[in-house]
Amino acid sequence: QVLLVQSGPEVKKPGASVKVSCKASGYSFINYAIQWVRQASGQSLERMGWINADNGDTGYSQKFQGRVTITRDTSASTVYMELSSLRSEDTAVYYCARDQTSYCDGDCSLQYWGQGTLVSVSS
């Protein structure tokens, strides 16, 4: 079955960076884009960006442009999301999620989700 397994919780200080991983299994990794979505406590969902797992093309939401970098390692079937210049408002659960349809380049609904990674930013 399709599984997305994310790395564990992180505690960071303001100004630092965090890198969260998302290991995929159960499907052909390069055929589907992976998106990143975050959710602050008690809040709605916020899309951050996506990566084409085949060619590495990326797209980022304007709000996060310049602060987020999404990469992938095809040999490890793993996608990474790095967020820099952290501030307290970045405290949230970060999810990776797979496009529902292959070759959708992030323009799809999200059928499979990781378990989420809590990133806490505090001095």
Add this chain to the structure above:
Amino acid sequence: EIVLTQSPGTLSLSPGERATLSCRASQSLSTRYLAWYRQRPGQAPRLLIYGVSSRPTGIPDRFSGSGSGTDFTLIISRLEPEDFAVYYCHHYGTSPQTFGQGTRVEVK
């Protein structure tokens, strides 16, 4: 940016009852790229409906979606215990993608 407004904020119902959730877009969605998710406490969202009215494999037929233009609806025909959760609508296909603020379905 398309803003999605969900109503009501909270819906109080009993198991077995019918739930009707609304999602209104700030401008017409010319494509049918509207999805619904259910999120239970401490869990990741689960895709229930995509393309306004299609169900992924494994989603029970008590979930149905409809709508066009700016007004979209999710109906849960008979609430099961696991359906008491928060529901989000999601506009995709054009950038920026957006999510509604959520509707909480709680036990009456």
